[in-house]
Amino acid sequence: MSETDFDVVVVGAGPAGSCAALSLAKAGHSVLLVERGPFAGSKNMYGGVVYPRILDALIPNWWEEAPIQRWVTRRQTMVMTPTQSLTIDYRSDTWAKPPYNGATAYRPDFDFWLAGKAEAAGAQLICSTTVTGLLRDGHGRTIGVRTDRPDGDITARLVIACDGVNSFLAKEAGLYRRDVDANSFTLGVKETIALPTDVINERFGVRGREGADIEIIGCTGDVNGGGFIYTNLDTIGVGVVLKLSKLGAQRQRPEEIIANLKAHPSVAPLVEGGEVKEYSAHLIPEAGYDMIPTLAGDGLLIAGDAAGLCLAAGIWLEGVNFALASGMYAGDAAADALRSDDTSAAGLAGYRQRLERTFVLKDHAKLRHIPHLVLGDRLQQEYPQMVANIVERMFRVDNPRPKPGIRRILTQERRHAGIRWRDLAKDTWTAMRGFG
Amino acid sequence: MNRWPEISFEDRMSTVHFDVHERAHITVDGDSCHGCTTKACVVACPANLFVPTSDGGIVFNYEQCFECGTCYMVCNVEGAITWTYPDGGHGVVFRRT
Amino acid sequence: MAATASSSGGHERLRTGARAVRAVIVTCQKWVALGAADADSAGHNAADQRFGGTSAADQAALEWALRLGAARSEAVTVIALGPDEASKALRDAAAAGADRLLRVDSSTSIDSVDVAAAITSALQSLGAADVSFIVCGDYSLDRGSGSVPAFLAAMLGMAMALGAVGIDLADGTDVEVLRRLDGGRRERLRLHDSGVISVEGSTATLRRASLSGVLASKAKQIEMHTPTRSIDHVARATTMSTYRPRARQLAPPVGGNPLARLHALTSATHRSTHGETVVLDPQMAARRIVEALTVWGYLDGESGPAADAPTR
Ligand SMILES: Cc1cc2nc3c(=O)[nH]c(=O)nc-3n(C[C@H](O)[C@H](O)[C@H](O)COP(=O)(O)OP(=O)(O)OC[C@H]3O[C@@H](n4cnc5c(N)ncnc54)[C@H](O)[C@@H]3O)c2cc1C
Ligand code: SF4
Ligand code: SF4
Numbered sequence: 001m002s003e004t005d006f007d008v009v010v011v012g013a014g015p016a017g018s019c020a021a022l023s024l025a026k027a028g029h030s031v032l033l034v035e036r037g038p039f040a041g042s043k044n045m046y047g048g049v050v051y052p053r054i055l056d057a058l059i060p061n062w063w064e065e066a067p068i069q070r071w072v073t074r075r076q077t078m079v080m081t082p083t084q085s086l087t088i089d090y091r092s093d094t095w096a097k098p099p100y101n102g103a104t105a106y107r108p109d110f111d112f113w114l115a116g117k118a119e120a121a122g123a124q125l126i127c128s129t130t131v132t133g134l135l136r137d138g139h140g141r142t143i144g145v146r147t148d149r150p151d152g153d154i155t156a157r158l159v160i161a162c163d164g165v166n167s168f169l170a171k172e173a174g175l176y177r178r179d180v181d182a183n184s185f186t187l188g189v190k191e192t193i194a195l196p197t198d199v200i201n202e203r204f205g206v207r208g209r210e211g212a213d214i215e216i217i218g219c220t221g222d223v224n225g226g227g228f229i230y231t232n233l234d235t236i237g238v239g240v241v242l243k244l245s246k247l248g249a250q251r252q253r254p255e256e257i258i259a260n261l262k263a264h265p266s267v268a269p270l271v272e273g274g275e276v277k278e279y280s281a282h283l284i285p286e287a288g289y290d291m292i293p294t295l296a297g298d299g300l301l302i303a304g305d306a307a308g309l310c311l312a313a314g315i316w317l318e319g320v321n322f323a324l325a326s327g328m329y330a331g332d333a334a335a336d337a338l339r340s341d342d343t344s345a346a347g348l349a350g351y352r353q354r355l356e357r358t359f360v361l362k363d364h365a366k367l368r369h370i371p372h373l374v375l376g377d378r379l380q381q382e383y384p385q386m387v388a389n390i391v392e393r394m395f396r397v398d399n400p401r402p403k404p405g406i407r408r409i410l411t412q413e414r415r416h417a418g419i420r421w422r423d424l425a426k427d428t429w430t431a432m433r434g435f436g
Numbered sequence: 437m438n439r440w441p442e443i444s445f446e447d448r449m450s451t452v453h454f455d456v457h458e459r460a461h462i463t464v465d466g467d468s469c470h471g472c473t474t475k476a477c478v479v480a481c482p483a484n485l486f487v488p489t490s491d492g493g494i495v496f497n498y499e500q501c502f503e504c505g506t507c508y509m510v511c512n513v514e515g516a517i518t519w520t521y522p523d524g525g526h527g528v529v530f531r532r533t
Numbered sequence: 534m535a536a537t538a539s540s541s542g543g544h545e546r547l548r549t550g551a552r553a554v555r556a557v558i559v560t561c562q563k564w565v566a567l568g569a570a571d572a573d574s575a576g577h578n579a580a581d582q583r584f585g586g587t588s589a590a591d592q593a594a595l596e597w598a599l600r601l602g603a604a605r606s607e608a609v610t611v612i613a614l615g616p617d618e619a620s621k622a623l624r625d626a627a628a629a630g631a632d633r634l635l636r637v638d639s640s641t642s643i644d645s646v647d648v649a650a651a652i653t654s655a656l657q658s659l660g661a662a663d664v665s666f667i668v669c670g671d672y673s674l675d676r677g678s679g680s681v682p683a684f685l686a687a688m689l690g691m692a693m694a695l696g697a698v699g700i701d702l703a704d705g706t707d708v709e710v711l712r713r714l715d716g717g718r719r720e721r722l723r724l725h726d727s728g729v730i731s732v733e734g735s736t737a738t739l740r741r742a743s744l745s746g747v748l749a750s751k752a753k754q755i756e757m758h759t760p761t762r763s764i765d766h767v768a769r770a771t772t773m774s775t776y777r778p779r780a781r782q783l784a785p786p787v788g789g790n791p792l793a794r795l796h797a798l799t800s801a802t803h804r805s806t807h808g809e810t811v812v813l814d815p816q817m818a819a820r821r822i823v824e825a826l827t828v829w830g831y832l833d834g835e836s837g838p839a840a841d842a843p844t845r
Pocket of ligand 1: 011012013014015016017034035036037040041042043044045046047048049050051129130131132162163164165187188189190239240241281282283284303304305306309310317318319320321323521
């Protein structure tokens, strides 16, 4: 085999790329990590909560040094209609102690820190450098990347593409499914809103470094999607995710949908008086298991959002942990393949096996139908109203009329919302099978 | 629902930092847009960069772009949008996201 | 006009500064932290190398230094002033082709005089006699007064051509600098073989570093210099405010009718008779300018000592 510049080139210093580079550097390989932003994390935004437990293996005691804002101890799921809301509120003290559960963090902090870890382990990080394509030999095998710098070609025995949701590299290599289109993605828009720390503590019922995380369904009007509110130390993140195929067709702009969410009677008291510090937007691969592309080619692996490995199933919005894990497993599989000197697609098969053995593909397979259910028209446009009405009638005191029986309320409200038994039963079954 | 926005769109965008490069990383072929009935980009672009003209075309400015990819995903007219990332080091820079 | 007087006088002076060994071109970069005001209560996002940088003018200066270095086959040394984060600016400069990196340790918020003194002492540690050209940006990212290059020239006894809007490298020995003057006029200065130049950001775009340049810059050594303090022989700005020329006193106009008096008062129908061309050495030229300004009523008699400023 001819000499290459590096053993591995990793494209994109997001969580997937930095983990891949970190695990390879630890295994003693020469790794180049290429990032197009001026620093790692500069191009990245998300809702606001990371679940970094998977880092235990790579960075023991990561919680002592990661740039965390708050530890999530309170999680709420809210179902809303324009005038009503129903909240399930869970809190746990154990989530405030090591090894913790979820944490809020800014991506320009978190990704920067993680890329620094990869660098410290021996990976070379170069920023402000956009990879514009793959270098391939006559047999279609990937042998490096082309960057937008002068004399910018870099050869490697293996390329790991962690270039995020738009992954032009995975598309160039023909790894994507042909049916992946606007239906498979949502647009996330977010406002970072400044509020004093004690005001946040008071409004969200948390103290010290504890934080709250609220996921919302039924807040996005005619555009299917969902909303979220996350607490940082002295800001909160308020945003919505919107199904692309609907967004284009409905005449409502993303920032108007956030504005409506902020004006909702259940949300307004939480956000009142805050100053918008930053507005941001990013796509999410949202179709789950059904959009996952071919994960390996000759001399090429893909991980994180580039591989569609983001779990966006209503009450879950997890992508960073899947990116961390898939990046790490890609690094491990790559190290194996380099050792046995076989970086063909077959030699890299260990990558998919690792994902299948772990939560990465197990969760995705299990929740396979959930994204379609959660973003489907019934759950988006009809169920929130029905559920809210049912609860309203359970709690409403209509004296002198006696309280109606619950079964009766259910039947009436289902009929009132125009939902057929058959659909309700089917959706319940899908939900049970997925979540159960 | 119609209400006054709490901040103007210009103020909203002024919270975002951009290191603009002289090369336009996205270009829109206005001619292709004349026949487009959806004009999906106009509603969907979170940075509101697609402005319809009275004759059915589109005026596009690349400077304040999030590089999100929404526009090329929602556009159904082949060749209307040419989309690349900005040159390394340029474009949007997030701070607290 | 006055400016013509100074430039023709200065031109002679600029041509005289020949020196024996020339090996180094220096460019100064001021690294400035941005976003410090955004620091949150956890200290995240505070001033660090992510949110900071150098001005377009400093980058243009680096580009000119690199071109000058190539034209004269001389090494290019980059001096950055600032805290540890300023190393980022130095590495970026190395990636673009700078040969030697020097960081002067300091907080970024010090007086221009001290900055210049710090750089001068750094240059002396390098061997100031070897320095041919010094190229600076005409303003830093935090928009100071832009006076560092002038102080540098004074302290090093070098010729200066400041606020360049264009540079012509000619043959690399002589450098022609196009300067902006008041009233849309331009001045062309020729620096022979040495001098301090400051450039506007629009004069050049810093070249994009090659991939191999970026990789090599990671291992490049950064030399450190801790400035020796105490500079007391120079004039120091005490207060800073915008300059408001005082009202000019004129004798009552003479004339038979209001229109004639108005003409006399404004000299609207006469061409200005101010301005002369003289050839003088710099000291005398400066005195002549002050004299003329005083006679024309732009300066009070007492502000004469300006001519004695330590320009040597
Ligand atoms: C609105 C929103 C809310 C979200 N909320 C959450 C949440 O609360 N919790 C959670 O866990 N996940 C959340 N996610 C998902 C999560 O952000 C992603 O799944 C995760 O960032 C994927 O990581 P990655 O490393 O695969 O890709 P990215 O984080 O996108 O990183 C890709 C990197 O590659 C770089 N890059 C791309 N192309 C090139 C190129 N050609 N050359 C060089 N560099 C390149 C990019 O600059 C970037 O740094 C959310 C996403 C969105 C949009
Ligand atoms: S860019 Fe595409 S979606 Fe937008 S108007 Fe043109 S053709 Fe239509
Ligand atoms: S990439 Fe996103 S922000 Fe940029 S023009 Fe397209 S839709 Fe707008």
